[in-house]
Amino acid sequence: MDGHLETDQDGPRHVAIIMDGNGRWAQQRGRPRLFGHQAGAKRVRDIVEACPENGVKYLTIFAFSTENWKRTQTEVAGLMKLFRMYIQREARALLQAGVRVRFIGDRVKLEPKLVTLMDELELLTSNNDECHLTIALNYGGRDEVTRAAQRLAYEVEQGNLTHKDVDAETLSRFLDTRVLPDPDLVIRTSGEARISNFLLWQSAYSEYEFVDTLWPDFTAEEFGKVVRNYANRERRYGGIKG
Template sequence: MAKDIATRGPNHVAIIMDGNGRWATQRGRPRLFGHHAGAKRVREIVEACPDLGVKYLTIFAFSTENWKRTQTEVAGLMSLFRRYIQREARALFEEGVRVRFIGDRMKLDDKLVTLMDELELLTAVNSKVHLTIALNYGGRDEVARATKRLAYEVAAGRLDPKDVDDETLPRFLDTYVLPDPDLVIRTSGEARISNFLLWQSAYAEYEFIDTLWPDFKADEFAGLIANYSERDRRFGAIKT
């Protein structure tokens, strides 16, 4: 069964990790307690990927809209990201995980950006699992930044406007080296995509589940992968 899932399952899974704050509130704890619990859950899901045939995993860690949260929560999250990278870097490298970050780094503090750069460099030789972390990421922001880079290429005479089509813009996206996601999962019971991988997910399958992210375990992940393997994906075509 596991072999069948790995054969017919998704190559690239993207996850909107939602519900950390509610998980903590249900336990009478501050929201940051939930974020710390959620960060620990990431390791289990990453480790489950190879046996499930998932080569690429992209997780939504912090959106461009999350800056609207309280200063205390934002500062706590930034501290958590720094500690996560420092704590997990060696294990990710040894487990064959290649880490990439997508999103606008300009608003992030220098220490965090340095740690991100170092982790990407450290794991650049790995290929067992490609883990992409979306940090200060928004789909609209990504498309706007990509369009700006494309416009500069046109203005510099390196790109003819007549040659711009739906295969041109993706070369300027943060995810230009990644395949599009096959399956997008959102935890916590919310049924919206929250500005995540808008261009890339045009033909992705979606799973909206009630489980809060800190409670999302590898067996439930495997079940969603199995569900995906039963879907009939036609990409707009009709079976003949």
């Protein structure tokens, strides 16, 4: 800890969201879980559009975790189809809105058609800078750090680094998020108060906000309120006031 002290700040530059509650939202309406996921995908557009007006430059959303493969085959297949449809449907709107899209997570287990669409969307939006949307897909914080450590170990084996070169800054350069700033604020919807293996390394000093609203009901107005409340928090990064 470097004792960095920061007591007065503007709104968060980077917001990360654990989009929880799609399944319960659907069940409350007597509909299948995939109906809730479809509603949740539509909500993403509202939040992305709300970022610039709230001063949020970077938005990272947790779409599918490494643990979500444990769900039923029907739900997993439906989610993969939804991801493909989302990319195809939203690509033009994201491009025109100046949104740059990135994907983080392990792509090895994903179907080739989806990976191709992901690659194409990243390339299509690569020159945009209005807002940076990062989608965590087949992502897990422990898995990310493990993969980063493996790449780092390989560089040591090849003689490009020595063990003395390995520190927190070096490891950060091997993470999926190496080109992104750490999140200032992490939001989780649906009333659950846990981080579920999301951005474990990056959120070491993030502020957290746990809201009761289920993700499909999380409006741009509520997002703006949470973002504005961030400015009232005192961030000391291990230091003390004064």
